[in-house]
Amino acid sequence: MLDNTMQTIGEKNRTVRILLPYLAILATLYTIYFAKFILLPIVVAAFFALFTSPLVARLEKLFLPRALSAIIVLVGVIGALSFVAMLFTSPAQQWWDKLPEVANSMSSSIGEATQSLNKATSNGAAASNTDIAKASENIRNTTFLAMFKSFASSTPLVLTQILGTIFLIYFFLVHGQVLLLRFVQARSSFSDKRQAVELLSEMQQQLSRYVTTITCVNIALGFCVGCAFYIMKVEDPFLWGALAGALNFAPYLGPLVSATAFALVAYLQFNQIEMALLIPGVYLLINLIESQFVTPTLLGSTLNLNPLVVFVWLVLWGWLWGGFGMLVGVPLLVCLSIYLEHTRLIGDWHILIKQES
Numbered sequence: 001m002l003d004n005t006m007q008t009i010g011e012k013n014r015t016v017r018i019l020l021p022y023l024a025i026l027a028t029l030y031t032i033y034f035a036k037f038i039l040l041p042i043v044v045a046a047f048f049a050l051f052t053s054p055l056v057a058r059l060e061k062l063f064l065p066r067a068l069s070a071i072i073v074l075v076g077v078i079g080a081l082s083f084v085a086m087l088f089t090s091p092a093q094q095w096w097d098k099l100p101e102v103a104n105s106m107s108s109s110i111g112e113a114t115q116s117l118n119k120a121t122s123n124g125a126a127a128s129n130t131d132i133a134k135a136s137e138n139i140r141n142t143t144f145l146a147m148f149k150s151f152a153s154s155t156p157l158v159l160t161q162i163l164g165t166i167f168l169i170y171f172f173l174v175h176g177q178v179l180l181l182r183f184v185q186a187r188s189s190f191s192d193k194r195q196a197v198e199l200l201s202e203m204q205q206q207l208s209r210y211v212t213t214i215t216c217v218n219i220a221l222g223f224c225v226g227c228a229f230y231i232m233k234v235e236d237p238f239l240w241g242a243l244a245g246a247l248n249f250a251p252y253l254g255p256l257v258s259a260t261a262f263a264l265v266a267y268l269q270f271n272q273i274e275m276a277l278l279i280p281g282v283y284l285l286i287n288l289i290e291s292q293f294v295t296p297t298l299l300g301s302t303l304n305l306n307p308l309v310v311f312v313w314l315v316l317w318g319w320l321w322g323g324f325g326m327l328v329g330v331p332l333l334v335c336l337s338i339y340l341e342h343t344r345l346i347g348d349w350h351i352l353i354k355q356e357s
Contacts, residue, residue, distance in 0.1 A: 029320070036321045037157070041165040044324070047331055049172030050204055051211050052077070056173050070173035074166065084242075091236040199342045203335055210334050213298050218245040221290050228282050235269055244283060248290075250326035252311050253318065255287045305333060309353050 032039060052073050059069035180200060187193040226241025234240065240262060247254035259280040267276035296304055313333050317325035333353065340350035 033320050036325075037161065040321055040324055040328075041161050041168055043328055043332075045165050045168035045172050046176075047207070047211075047328065048169050049176050051208050052169075053173060053176065053204070054208065066177075067174050070170055073173065074170060078166070088239050088242055091239045095236070095239075195342065199339065202342065203338050206338055207331060207334055210299065211331065214249065214295070214330075217290060217295055217298065218248045221245050221248055221286065224286050225283055228286065229279070232279060232282070234266065234279060240265065244287075248287070249330075250314060250323070251291070251330065252307070253314055253326060255284065255291075258287075259284055304354065305330075305337065306353055309333070 055073050056066060056069045059072060060066055064072075184193050184196045184200075187196055222238075222241040222243075222245025224241075225244040226238035229237030229240055243261065244255075244258045247258045262280040262283050263276045266279040267273070270276070310330065310333065314326050314329045317329035317332070319325075321328070337350060337353045340346060340353070344350075
């Protein structure tokens with residue numbers, strides 16, 4: 001009797017040990033999902049500080065206080081981003097003002113198609129025209145009202161997150177170095193301290209290299225797309241080039257969104273199916289050259305990640321944190337790859353993340 005009881009307890013403990021890691025993973029995912037409004041600014045600030053801390057260190061060598069160096073770097077980056085945003089504010093506003101016209105055009109197209117269908121089936125097209133117009137107007141009003149309500153309700157939260165992220169970046173830049181030093185000093189043995197220093201140094205170097213390379217590549221991609229659209233007489237070509245470059249920070253999913261948007265823009269401007277296919281096709285050709293030849297060559301084998309792993313990873317972070325999750329997903333995967341390679345936490349399984357050389 002006692003033996004059977006002990007055997008049952010042992011089996012239960014074995015089951016708990018097997019299920020515990022999976023339950024921990026699920027709990028972590030749901031915690032990340034529900035705490036995204038707190039975790040997202042922290043993650044973005046940590047990455048930004050990790051990327052820009054070498055600039056702060058260089059300014060410190062010029063005998064500037066670290067706090068002042070951090071402010072100079074922050075003001076410089078925010079100023080550059082604001083300048084770029086100002087360049088595209090006017091054309092973006094013009095396209096935003098065209099949205100009611102676009103809705104009318106699409107409603108008319110749907111109405112004409114429905115009218116033709118009603119005529120073909122002899123269902124009284126005259127009566128349906130009024131219904132279609134009313135339905136289109138109701139849909140349009142409801143859509144824009146919903147967009148306005150969503151924008152108005154989310155603006156305070158977005159502004160709060162932006163301000164919080166800026167302050168977090170400042171504190172990471174000023175006090176993050178001391179925190180990392182305390183982390184290294186807390187390690188018990190000299191080998192552990194050396195491993196921690198090597199890990200942090202490698203992570204900073206590789207992440208800085210990745211972000212710098214991808215940023216330069218995406219700027220070049222946006223410029224090439226803008227030039228191609230200019231030759232093809234697309235309105236505001238460099239606005240769409242900037243959009244292509246920005247969305248390209250989210251591999252695979254970003255280009256898909258860009259191609260869809262360009263197809264819609266081309267159809268609205270030229271009202272031709274051929275142009276609606278040609279313009280996104282040209283963009284996809286440029287993106288194919290960038291993704292298959294330029295970026296792998298510049299990044300090399302160290303940061304050349306498996307496309308399948310990247311895609312699944314982006315889908316996961318897109319579900320967790322939306323569009324911002326897709327933007328920070330690849331840098332997170334780069335850091336995870338470096339961490340697993342240094343610590344051998346899962347043995348040699350970390351090679352699954354890497355692309356074949």
